Amino acid sequence: MSEKANEVRVLKTEAEWRAQLNDLEYKVLRQAATEPPHVGEYTDTKTVGVYRCKACGTELFRSETKFDSHCGWPSFYAPLAEDRVVYNTDHLLGYPRTEVRCATCDSHLGHVFEGEGYGTPTDQRYCINSIALDLEPAES
Numbered sequence: 001m002s003e004k005a006n007e008v009r010v011l012k013t014e015a016e017w018r019a020q021l022n023d024l025e026y027k028v029l030r031q032a033a034t035e036p037p038h039v040g041e042y043t044d045t046k047t048v049g050v051y052r053c054k055a056c057g058t059e060l061f062r063s064e065t066k067f068d069s070h071c072g073w074p075s076f077y078a079p080l081a082e083d084r085v086v087y088n089t090d091h092l093l094g095y096p097r098t099e100v101r102c103a104t105c106d107s108h109l110g111h112v113f114e115g116e117g118y119g120t121p122t123d124q125r126y127c128i129n130s131i132a133l134d135l136e137p138a139e140s
């Protein structure tokens with residue numbers, strides 16, 4: 001996990017993003033807002049599949065790495081691949097947190113926390129806004 005220069009591959013103007021996304025999606029993905037806890041569509045979802053970026057469709061997380069954190073947001077212990085996301089330190093709450101953004105379109109996804117003792121393989125919690133994701137269920 002390291003911060004690196006972001007090579008954004010999907011570039012849109014703010015007007016284009018506003019036209020594509022609804023108000024809450026825009027606030028979260030483009031203005032780094034956080035959706036309220038326990039209300040997101042995918043908070044407790046167990047469906048097997050792949051979670052894509054709501055803004056650009058890039059595959060970001062697999063259901064296999066989703067776990068019950070009981071924090072109120074969908075939680076994953078790893079991204080689908082490290083090159084799918086980029087990291088950025090923010091101080092929006094007055095202390096440093098590691099923001100997770102989509103590497104393809106530079107949209108805000110959520111934050112990642114480490115060392116909380118959840119007992120997952122990485123001891124990380126990617127706390128991701130449900131509204132930033134689109135679940136594509138695996139074919140049964």
Ligand SMILES: [Zn+2]
Pocket residue numbers: 053054055056057058102103104105106107
């Ligand atoms: Zn994206």
